[in-house]
Amino acid sequence: MNVVSKIKKNIKVASISSAVLLGTVTLLSACSAGNDAASAIDTVLADKARGESAVRDQYRHPKQTLEFFGLTPETSVVEIWPGGGWYTKVINPAVKEKGKYIAAHFPTFEGGSAFYERSFNSFKEKVATDPLYQGAEISQFHPTKLLDFAPENSVDMVLTFRNVHNWYIGGEDAAVESAFAGFYKALKKGGVLGVVEHRMPESLDQVENKRSGYMKQSYVIAAAEKAGFKLVATSEINANAKDTAQHPKGVWTLPPSLRLGDEDKAKYVAIGESDRMTLKFVK
Structure with a gap:
């Protein structure tokens, strides 16, 4: 073998070794990030300060759900309409040191809902006094009137839990499509939209x-894709085969609302919380 051939061979071997090393480092980094995320979520879920919220973990599967969406301690995440903050108490502590949590809460513009205003003010009080909420940023969201809940192209993830039906009831297709367009605008390229929603059988109208x-x-899915999102994964983490989605008071017939009171209470408690879709989209 001449000198030139030997040099070429050595270069090729070195290149292959470098590629293998780079791939190994990348894989180890990904595993480390995954472990860090799981550890952060585990720590939060084990915190006794969550109180009675932990009882609903069996229905909401927060660890599996947030891991499915890809949440890490470094994620900048917006939660749309967090309400009383059930998920706030899980997500905010997990990301507040290295990432960011923004609560895009109910709107309080003049002439709006008194319920929205009370809920918003209650949430603000929790951020000021409850360690699990402290550090959270607060903005406001309305599906058609308040869409600048975060700067354009600024966040890694937008999450919404059981809210799409509210926008549909209040404003039908236009409100839902407007909401998803707002999510798309706020996300960075490659950012994730995570949706959990009560699921209606496809056979129903x-x-x-x-x-x-x-x-x-x-x-x-169609509404999200219309806004420009790509569906990348679905999960049955939050599925409930016992739920037919046909109840006298709608989804509120089931726990935790139990709108019928004691009427057939045992029946609905046995069903549990609703059957839910879990969808992951990417911008």
Whole structure:
């Protein structure tokens, strides 16, 4: 073998070794990030300060859900309409040191809902006094009137839990499509939109069951794709085969609302919380 051939061979071997090393480092880094995320979520879920919120973990599967969406301690995340903050108490502590949590809460503009205003003010008080909420940033969101809940192209993740039906009930297709367009605008390129929603069987009519609190999975996917998102994964983490989605008071017939009171209470408690779709989209 001449000198030139030997040099070429050595270069090729070195290149292959470098590629293998780089791949190993990348894999180890990904595993480390995954372990860090799982550890952060585990720590939060084990915190006794969560109180009675932990009882609902069996229905909401927060660890599996947040890992499915890809949450890490470095994630900048917006939660749309966090309400009382059930998920705030999980997400905010997990990201506040290295990432960011923004609560895009109910709107309080003049002439708006008194309920929204009370809920918003209650949430602000929790941020000021409860360690699990401290450090959270607060903005406001309305599906058609307040869409600048975060700067354009600024966040890694937007999450919304059981809210799409509210926008559909209040404003039908236009409100849902406007909301998803707002999410798309706030996310960075490659950012994740995570949606959990009460799931209506595809055999039922969405319009006829508008006020049931359930949405067809195909409808939600179509609305997100219309805004420019790509569906990258679905999960049955939050599925419940016992739920038919056909109840006298809609989804609120089931726990935790139990709108019928003691009427058939045992039956609905046995069903548990609703059947839910879990969808992951990317910008």
